[in-house]
Amino acid sequence: MVLVLVAAMAIPVNSIFDTAAFAAKSGQSCTKTGMKTGSFICAVVKGKRIWRPVGRTAPAPVPSTTSNLRVTSDQTDTVSGFQIKPIYVVPSDGVDHSYDKNGYISSMLDEGNLFLNAQLGLTIPIDKNATGYDIQYLKSKYSTAFIQSAFPADGEGITEKLLAEINPFLNPGLNRKDFIFFVDVNGLNNGTACGTGQTPGLAAVVSIGKGFDATGQTCTGQSHNLSNFATHTWIHELFHNFGVNHTLNDPCDLMVGAETPGTCASSAKITIDKEHSRYAKSSVQGADVLQARVWTGQTDNLALAANCSIDPVPTADGTHYAYCPIGTQTIGAFIYCFNSFPLVTLEESVDGVWKPLGAGISSASPWGPRIDFTCAAGSQGPQIQLTNATPGSRLYRWTSIGQPVSDPFKIIWVR
Ligand SMILES: [Zn+2]
Structure with a gap:
């Protein structure tokens, strides 16, 4: 599936x-134009090599x-x-x-x-x-x-x-x-x-x-x-x-x-x-x-992109998990795609009690376009946008009309 x-x-x-x-030192064949403090790279612009400032400096x-x-x-x-x-x-x-x-x-x-x-x-x-x-x-x-x-x-x-x-x-x-x-x-x-x-x-x-x-x-x-x-x-x-x-x-x-x-x-x-x-x-x-949310001084900027990875190392018992940067993420389901898509709700286990977080929508790529997880032709899986600002492991499951339609899965939220 x-x-x-x-x-x-x-x-x-x-x-x-x-x-x-x-041999060639950087800038040897570059025209220095408007050099100021900061980082510059030698770039080809309209056939000429010039120094241009790098957008961001560290x-x-x-x-x-x-x-x-x-x-x-x-x-x-x-x-x-x-x-x-x-x-x-x-x-x-x-x-x-x-x-x-x-x-x-x-x-x-x-x-x-x-x-x-x-x-x-x-x-x-x-x-x-x-x-x-x-x-x-x-x-x-x-x-x-x-x-x-x-x-x-x-x-x-x-x-x-x-x-x-x-x-x-x-x-x-x-x-x-x-x-x-x-x-x-x-x-x-x-x-x-x-x-x-x-x-x-x-x-x-x-x-x-x-x-x-x-x-x-x-x-x-x-x-x-x-x-x-x-x-x-x-x-x-x-x-x-x-x-x-x-x-x-x-x-x-x-x-x-x-x-x-x-x-x-x-x-x-x-x-x-x-x-x-x-x-x-x-x-x-x-x-x-x-x-990408990866550079020194920018790793807590939640506006920058950072994606989940799903099952980066498979578990011994076959349970599934995702490794997700905090912020808002597209969360799908594991191995569950439906030919006839039901009403679904994502739930989180809080102190051992399942609490609804919201309704899912259907998608052929439940984890979003950046993750290679695609339902078979004609079927769709549940998807939801989930926001979490706190690192730590949490347990989730999908339900339909009160009944679980997925095994519980863990999300490891990380900064
Ligand atoms: Zn390569």
Whole structure:
């Protein structure tokens, strides 16, 4: 009755020939016009390259220290609201290089925010504990060979398997997280990719091994204007999580994919939608990242977009749940679509008593257009706009004329 699909996209492996030092300094060929304080990018306008101010500016990020603690669970947050949760993954047969503790992953996180700030004037919040970035450690049950080959197929791949291994939704906390697995392998998808990310979604995998895979390629090291290609990869996969698809008309764009024509010269700079025509101030490529409720200082702005995820890790007992940012959300039902749509009411369990919240309407896409959950042709599911400003887990069900028409389901509301 229902079709649930999670798209996943890959980015190509960084060419080993792509390690020439980045020569051209930003702005070298730009005309300075009206430079003031703030962030500027070099943009092509009517065939001329000029400096133009970035729409929003944020303070330049201060490089952060890594925590030298090894932790296998999420520590008490010192950041509120949306944040990246970095996880260092060592395969079952892999060598532990302490990349969570020795600053290697931290250097990618820092460089990523410096890159975002230079390009967009924005930074992304990253999970921190009292001493630095809160990087979780996972010794995976999956082997190096398995991780390097188990790529998404029909929405199930290494991303979902690693997310299920840490299962953050058993103890989700109150802050919304996007989970990035920095995996100590030398490539993915049999040497054809360095990362993969749900599109849209809340998890991504980045290959950070310093070696070469069987095809002689590496996912790390200097690449264009970034000191580590893994920095490019994690930002790229994160933008997939935000709903952005690949760029097809600029091989030097952050969102370049294997299907993108042309190659980016090693002397050229990687940019983030520099014309603001794709996914920054535009949504033609799937989503406008500037409208996402994810940026430092903006994560409590409920006017910005933030979507639920449904069953991000399936439960052992088959019950269903959604992971939803607070604010107003489109809430549907799980597995229930009706050929003849009845009158339905959403109820919430309050102190063990079911209380009606309002009548549902019928929709072929009960969870809204941003979530891939579609009823079979000719059937429709219940849908309601639900507003909740308080983080925490709550229990709901759909009823019709006093009788339940769905099993109870949980919504994990997060900031
Ligand atoms: Zn991609």
